[in-house]
Amino acid sequence: xxxxxxxxxxxxxxxxxxxxxxxxxxxxxxxxxxxxxxxxxxxxxxxxxxxxxxxxxxxxxxxxxxxxxxxxxxxxxxxxxxxxxxxxxxxxxxxxxxxxxxxxxxxxxxxxxxx
Amino acid sequence: xxxxxxxxxxxxxxxxxxxxxxxxxxxxxxxxxxxxxxxxxxxxxxxxxxxxxxxxxxxxxxxxxxxxxxxxxxxxxxxxxxxxxxxxxxxxxxxxxxxxxxxxxxxxxxxxxx
Numbered sequence: 001x002x003x004x005x006x007x008x009x010x011x012x013x014x015x016x017x018x019x020x021x022x023x024x025x026x027x028x029x030x031x032x033x034x035x036x037x038x039x040x041x042x043x044x045x046x047x048x049x050x051x052x053x054x055x056x057x058x059x060x061x062x063x064x065x066x067x068x069x070x071x072x073x074x075x076x077x078x079x080x081x082x083x084x085x086x087x088x089x090x091x092x093x094x095x096x097x098x099x100x101x102x103x104x105x106x107x108x109x110x111x112x113x114x115x
Numbered sequence: 116x117x118x119x120x121x122x123x124x125x126x127x128x129x130x131x132x133x134x135x136x137x138x139x140x141x142x143x144x145x146x147x148x149x150x151x152x153x154x155x156x157x158x159x160x161x162x163x164x165x166x167x168x169x170x171x172x173x174x175x176x177x178x179x180x181x182x183x184x185x186x187x188x189x190x191x192x193x194x195x196x197x198x199x200x201x202x203x204x205x206x207x208x209x210x211x212x213x214x215x216x217x218x219x220x221x222x223x224x225x226x227x228x229x
Contacts, residue, residue, distance in 0.1 A: 004157070035219075042119070043158070043203070043219040055214050091157055098214050100146040100165060100207050106157030 002026065004107035006092050012113045018080040021110045025074070025094030031055075032075050033095075033104060034067060038088035046090075049075060050098070079112075087114045119206055119220035127226045128194055136189045136202055136223045144206030145215065147180055147187045152201040194227045201225075 005024045013019050025032045034046040046065070047057040051072035060067070064083070069075040079086055089111050093104040119140045128134055138147070146165040150158035162171050164180035164187060171178045175198075177190040187204055204220040 042221050043205075045216055045218075048214060048216075050214075056210055056216065058210070058216075093157070100163055100215060103160045103163075104217075106159070108156050 004092055004094050004105050006090075006107035006110050008110060009108065010111045010113075012115065013082055014115050015084055016081045018078065019082055019112060021077045021079075021090050021092075021112070023075045023077070023092030023094075023107060025092070026096075026105055029094035029096050029105075030072070031095040031098055031102070031104075032069060033093040034075070034077055035091040035093065036088050037091070038085070043091065046077075082112075082114045084114050087112055119204055119218055121202075121204060121220040121223045123223060124221065125224050125226075127228065130195055130227055130229050131193050132227075134191050134194055134225070136191075136225070137186070138188070138204035138220050139186045140206060141185065142206070142208070142218075143184050144218075145184075145209055146207045147184070148205045148207070148217070149178055149187070149189055150203040150205065152203060158203055191225075194225075196227045196229045199225060199227050 007022050011019050030051050032049040035043050037043045045059040048055045049069045052069050066078045089109040091106055091109045093106045095102045095104045122137045148163045149161045152158040162178045167182045167184045169180045175192045179188050202223045205217045207215045210216040
């Protein structure tokens with residue numbers, strides 16, 4: 001089966017611009033998660049979709065970040081306007097169900113650099 | 116802020132040596148996962164431990180969950196260059212939204228020299 005795919009793999013933009021990251025989960029996985037790692041820090045949870053609904057968005061840093069999952073398939077994470085502190089690696093993960101024994105499969109991440 | 120501290124942060128050893136990586140917190144977790152991540156890739160799940168005191172083995176890797184479910188360790192026997200990577204622990208907590216939320220550790224970067 002195809003894994004979680006994310007694109008772009010790298011994005012370099014200037015402060016104030018807009019960037020949209022995309023995540024295609026494994027087919028049939030209802031649960032989709034966004035995480036990010038800023039430099040030198042641990043991976044942190046951003047939000048969790050179940051199908052097209054936001055189950056938990058408590059990790060979203062501020063209202064410059066907007067995540068969508070229309071139709072419950074792929075998801076996008078838009079940052080508008082981007083700030084310097086948004087630089088980091090953004091990971092997407094998907095799982096078939098919820099719970100501790102439902103493994104999350106991670107994509108390879110999008111490395112975002114804000115200049 | 117709940118934090119999972121991993122130690123050591125960096126470890127460079129010779130092939131054939133044994134090593135232990137620790138993951139510690141002051142918080143209790145429902146379960147704990149260990150991942151390995153290679154450069155340019157996402158984390159890959161190695162194991163999930165759920166019960167306090169639980170020990171799981173995956174070939175040369177032995178994982179243990181602390182009795183109080185606040186800490187965990189990963190022991191590698193006879194390390195090989197293929198074990199090189201970033202090892203991450205992640206603790207699961209039941210969130211208010213009715214789902215589990217995972218808190219990741221600070222990571223241990225392991226390099227095994229041939």
